[in-house]
Each structure stands twice: as structure tokens, then as C-alpha cells.
Amino acid sequence: MTASLRILHAIRSDGFSGVEQFVLRLAGTQAADGHAVHVIGGDPSRMRPGLVEAGVAHIPAARTVEVVRAVRHLADHVDVVNTHMTAADVAAAAAIASRRRTRRPAIVATCHFARPRGRVGPVPIEALVRRRIDAQIAISAAVAEAIDGSSTVVHTGIDPRPAGDPDMREHTVLIAQRLQPEKRTDVGVRAFAASGLANEGWTLDVAGIGPEREPLERLVENLGIAASVRFSGYRTDLPELLLRAGMLLAPCPIEGLGLTLLEAMASGLPPVAADAAGHVELLAGLDERASFAPGDADAAGERLRSLAADPAGRAALGAAARERQQSRFSLRAQADGTEVVYREAIG
Structure with missing residues (x-):
């Protein structure tokens, strides 16, 4: 029987x-x-209930120094520290800097974004942490290609969940993401306008918060589709939205993998997504109408219009997307792949 591991996950975060x-x-x-x-880290009110139920201890840490202290406190009691995002990489490296390799836990950095770590002033962060990191996990091939150093691709996975009934889905196009410039929600709004679906009883639901909301509201007014667009803000009921919506529109061209797209696929919701970064791996082999060239609002609008006019095609796309998620992006496969990386780093 394989021995159990003592695992510490570290994020510098008070969000969720x-x-x-x-x-x-x-x-x-x-x-x-x-x-x-x-x-370590994450919004205590959102993280702790699920962790406690699973038997996982939680330590809040909104600042890098708090992560450093927590890692130092637990370093003698864990086999591996799995860091998430650059600040946690730096904190873990600092926490074990004075320890010999044989007297410290292995550090495994999970890379979530398709970009290198960046710099502190003139100094590359990679130079500060790389000697202390024993292995890297990339959540997609797109991330692995973008980051510095070698890595093992272990795709993000999610639990199985019920599929929505195609006959009960509403005539709603859903965009669910942070309203930040790099997410290109404006492309999604323009795509909905270009599709002409506002004139056929469809609505666009933009779920998310961020600094782009006011510019997006002005864009909706300028495009003449305000009556068919709803900005519903931060939603805690995203799983229910994914079961009710008619299509998901995912315009972001830089997702490491695309959690909302993955959740939509698990729910059987037909996707229309930018064919870039991690989306490429998620959408491989699906109906060509599931993807469009990044930034091309007219092409995205054409995909939406075509699928809206084809209920059977939408249902088939949703079913195929769900089957792909279950076969290639399961939480079981992710946990198993992650454990392999841990044991190699420890060894």
C-alpha cells in the first residue's frame, strides 16, 4: 500500500x-x-466550511509574510508544499531558504497562468525561486509553453455534476467572468450584438464584477441592445445558471485552462469560446461552431446565430462537451497526476 502524504497548499490570498x-x-x-x-490562504468564510468538512486544516494568509510564517511553522510536519501563484512561490522559497534539501519539504509550484513569473524591480522572480522549487505543474499545455522551466501538465479537473435538460434551457447567452480588460468581455458583447439574437428573443446575461462594468454598459447602450442585456454582478449560483442558460460565450483569449468553460462543459451547456490558450485543449474535437478566432466578434456572433437556429446541434454539442469533460478533465485524474509529481519531487 502506498504511504499517505503530508501536503500543504499555499496561496497568498483572501479571495475566492x-x-x-x-x-x-x-x-x-x-x-x-x-x-x-x-x-494556507483564501477567503476564510468561503474556504473553511468545505475544508473543515473534508478534514483539512486552514490558515488564513492575505500577505506574503503570513504565508512565510505559516510555511515555516509547518515545514517540519509536511512532505510537500504545493504553491499556487507567484507570491506563494516566493513565500515558500523564503521560508525554507536556510534549510538543506534533505531537511526540508519538497516544493511543487502549480502554474495557473500562461505567462512567466515576472520581476521584482530589475530582478526576475524566476531567479529568486527556481533553485528552491523542486517541480512545476502546469494546468494546461498552453501554460507549460509559456512559463519558465520544465513542468508536468496535469489538467484541472472537476467533480461530475448533473447535465441540464436541453428542452428546459432558456434563450440566454451567458458570459461569466471577471470584468477585467484582459478578459475581453467587450468582444462577447459585440458578438451578441452581431448575432442579431436580441431581435429573436434571446438575452445576454453578463455575470461578474470588475472595473469594466461601466464601459461595458456604455457599449451596450451604443450598440442598441440594452433591453436584451442584463449585468447580474457576482453570482453565487453559477452552477444553476449553467443548467438554465442556452449557450456559454467565453471570449477570454488568455485562460490557463478556463474553469467556467470546463464547468459549462460538465453541465452540458453548449460553449462558444475564443480558440486560444487553454481553451484549445478543452474544445479539441468538438463541433467547429464551439470556437472562434480570438477577438473576432463577427465570427463569434455567426457561431451564436448558427447554434441558436439549430436546437438539435446545440444539444449534441452540449452532450459532446460533457463527455469530453468527464473522460479527459476529471478531478480523479487531476489528483492522481498531482500525486505522481509530488512523489517524484520528494524522491
């Missing part, structure tokens, strides 16, 4: 976005597999 959800799901699965798991 995609990375925190990633850690919450993975830590719970690892605990269910019999490993001893701690988590």
Missing part, C-alpha cells in the same frame, strides 16, 4: 476566485484519499 476553488477541490480530494492536508 478560480485558483482558490482549484485548491479547495484538490485538497478535499486528497484528504478523501487518506492524505493529511493543510491549506
Whole structure:
């Protein structure tokens, strides 16, 4: 029987976005597999209930120095520190800097974004942390190609979930993402306008918060589609939205993998997504109408219009997307692949 591991996940965070959800799901699965798991960081009110239920200890840490202290405190009691995002990489490296390799836990950095770590002033962060990091996990091939150093691709996975009934889905196009410039929600709004679906009883639901909301509201007014667009803000009921919506529109061209797209696929929701970065791996082999060239609002609008006029095609796309998620992007496969990397780093 393979010995259980003592695992510490570290994030410098007091929020609850995609990375925190990633850690919450993975830590719970690892605990269910019999490993001893701690988590540093994330919004306590959102993280702790699920972690406690899974038997995972939680330590809040909104500042880098708090992550450093927590890692130092637990370093003698864990086999591996799995860091998430650059600030946690730096904190873990600093926490074990004075320890010899044989007297410290292995550090495994999970890379969530398709870009290098950046710099502190003139100094590349990679130079500060690389000697202390024993292995890297990339959540997609797109991330692996963009980051510095070698890595192992272990795709993000999610739990099985019920599929929505195609006959009960509403005539709603859903965009669910942070309203930040790099997410290109403006492309999604222009695509909906170009599709002409506002004139056929469809609505666009923009779920998310961020600094782009006011510019997007002005864009909607200028495009003459305000009566058919709803800005619903931050939603805690995203799983229900994914079961009710008619299509998901995912215009972001830089997703490491694309958690909302993955969740939509798990729910059987037909996607129309920018064919870039991590989306490429998620959408491979699906109906060509599931993807469009990044930034091309007219092409995205054409995909929406074609699928809206083809209920059977929408249902088939949703079913195929769900089957792909279940076969290639399961939480079980992610946990198993992650454990392999841990044991190689420890060894």
C-alpha cells in the first residue's frame, strides 16, 4: 500500500476566485484519499466550511509574510508544499531558504497562468525561486509553453455534476467572468450584438464584477441592445445558471485552462469560446461552431446565430462537451497526476 502524504497548499490570498476553488477541490480530494492536508490562504468564510468538512486544516494568509510564517511553522510536519501563484512561490522559497534539501519539504509550484513569473524591480522572480522549487505543474499545455522551466501538465479537473435538460434551457447567452480588460468581455458583447439574437428573443446575461462594468454598459447602450442585456454582478449560483442558460460565450483569449468553460462543459451547456490558450485543449474535437478566432466578434456572433437556429446541434454539442469533460478533465485524474509529481519531487 502506498504511504499517505503530508501536503500543504499555499496561496497568498483572501479571495475566492478560480485558483482558490482549484485548491479547495484538490485538497478535499486528497484528504478523501487518506492524505493529511493543510491549506494556507483564501477567503476564510468561503474556504473553511468545505475544508473543515473534508478534514483539512486552514490558515488564513492575505500577505506574503503570513504565508512565510505559516510555511515555516509547518515545514517540519509536511512532505510537500504545493504553491499556487507567484507570491506563494516566493513565500515558500523564503521560508525554507536556510534549510538543506534533505531537511526540508519538497516544493511543487502549480502554474495557473500562461505567462512567466515576472520581476521584482530589475530582478526576475524566476531567479529568486527556481533553485528552491523542486517541480512545476502546469494546468494546461498552453501554460507549460509559456512559463519558465520544465513542468508536468496535469489538467484541472472537476467533480461530475448533473447535465441540464436541453428542452428546459432558456434563450440566454451567458458570459461569466471577471470584468477585467484582459478578459475581453467587450468582444462577447459585440458578438451578441452581431448575432442579431436580441431581435429573436434571446438575452445576454453578463455575470461578474470588475472595473469594466461601466464601459461595458456604455457599449451596450451604443450598440442598441440594452433591453436584451442584463449585468447580474457576482453570482453565487453559477452552477444553476449553467443548467438554465442556452449557450456559454467565453471570449477570454488568455485562460490557463478556463474553469467556467470546463464547468459549462460538465453541465452540458453548449460553449462558444475564443480558440486560444487553454481553451484549445478543452474544445479539441468538438463541433467547429464551439470556437472562434480570438477577438473576432463577427465570427463569434455567426457561431451564436448558427447554434441558436439549430436546437438539435446545440444539444449534441452540449452532450459532446460533457463527455469530453468527464473522460479527459476529471478531478480523479487531476489528483492522481498531482500525486505522481509530488512523489517524484520528494524522491
